[in-house]
């Protein structure tokens with residue numbers, strides 16, 4: 211029996227509980243959300259070879275292909291692909307990220323920088339074609355290339371046949387030497403901002419209120435030169451040198467600061483900006499003081515780029531980059547997981563950032579990455595006197611998530627607010643299975659019941675490329691290959707919770723709550739939360755058991771009407787969605803005549819009804 215005490219004062223809850231967190235992991239941007247189709251567009255992926263590029267010849271052609279550092283386009287683009295054609299007919303192809311996607315009847319936009327040396331430059335033929343070159347999906351030509359570096363643009367209109375495994379080719383008609391760099395090809399993207407539409411639609415379905423970016427480990431980098439250096443991620447793509455992601459592959463930084471901000475704008479999310487804080491994953495760090503100050507100044511400049519008007523230096527730069535209007539910003543996070551910095555330098559580093567940010571931007575709220583009570587066993591206390599919000603990260607299995615569902619019931623309300631900046635039930639691969647969704651749902655009821663104190667939460671990692679070699683971290687929320695994308699059961703659990711959320715917490719109580727036992731430990735097997743907004747109640751019920759559970763719902767101080775129910779369930783905890791079976795587990799909506807429900811085995815239920 212579950213009672214909703216509507217005659218007891220409600221507790222106001224966070225207006226932005228559910229958000230997103232991403233970083234360059236699992237080919238989240240490169241080969242993922244950032245819809246550049248050319249892999250290794252600036253020829254930096256390998257020092258020795260033109261990785262992902264091939265030389266193609268005809269029976270009579272003679273040509274070689276090599277990397278060239280003698281003819282830099284600029285400081286950011288020092289490498290080019292040199293194609294020496296002794297006998298005409300040869301060309302180069304790019305295989306894309308696990309194939310170039312061909313979506314029928316669309317106009318792809320492309321460009322490259324090129325120069326030519328030889329007797330007679332001839333037009334180039336550009337194609338999207340099958341891996342053997344026999345099927346042509348789109349074709350165009352580009353005028354003869356000149357002797358100096360110049361950007362050439364083109365469009366390619368695809369025909370009616372789709373393909374997940376095409377390649378892009380460039381074939382000069384004549385002979386001579388060609389240099390190419392910054393070769394780029396985009397299909398139509400979401401709001402024309404360069405991001406992959408099907409992934410954006412899935413993300414929009416989660417109704418996220420904020421985006422924590424750019425990491426995660428990605429903001430820290432493996433070492434100082436591979437930190438996320440925001441100033442090298444803005445402006446024209448050919449001015450961005452790119453860098454090595456800590457997850458083992460290069461980022462072009464095409465997904466730069468402005469792209470993150472426009473992503474926020476497109477999905478009506480607030481940016482939650484994580485700034486580099488002087489600590490890198492190889493455990494290098496700067497102690498507080500003059501050597502740290504340039505990084506503090508960088509963070510202040512970054513905040514100005516986000517929020518400053520066009521009369522400020524960095525606001526003017528943002529306008530020049532194409533976005534005159536400032537973006538809203540309320541939260542800045544200092545670093546990421548600095549509890550791993552065993553030197554103890556964080557307290558001083560945090561203080562230096564905090565004081566500088568608060569002096570210039572007193573309205574901003576600053577987030578500490580250490581000080582979580584349960585995170586890393588509370589290894590370090592929150593930085594003294596300056597902690598408003600603490601970021602805690604939890605990666606657990608379903609049992610642990612369920613065992614900790616009441617964790618926040620006991621947090622001291624006079625302490626710092628909690629941002630669960632990364633959390634996930636890690637079961638299933640590459641995306642989660644239904645047991646993970648059950649753990650997630652149990653955990654989310656705990657966050658909702660405490661959403662006066664737990665003010666924000668973002669699942670991680672969000673995205674995974676499911677092709678071989680695409681995943682560095684298993685149990686992710688959304689999977690995709692070249693042509694299609696899907697949500698895991700955890701995705702649907704989170705979307706259900708986020709789309710049915712009030713602005714106040716209803717006091718609840720329950721008796722005869724079923725339990726589950728493992729290794730002599732007994733925990734709940736039924737979880738619930740209730741929130742309300744404008745006389746609508748959102749009740750979430752989670753049955754982690756293999757048997758149905760009957761729930762009687764009582765309401766004190768009100769009567770109810772018009773109930774709708776969404777049920778997400780699976781036949782077994784290992785049930786899941788996959789790239790080939792993407793809709794196996796999805797919510798089913800029904801209209802119900804009673805709040806007393808028999809919850810199916812392994813199920814997540816949301817009941818929405820009006821009260822008066």
Ligand code: AHR
Pocket residue numbers: 233235425426427428546547603632670671683
């Ligand atoms: O989400 C994967 C990684 O987990 C993040 O980069 C890091 O912050 C955490 O350790």
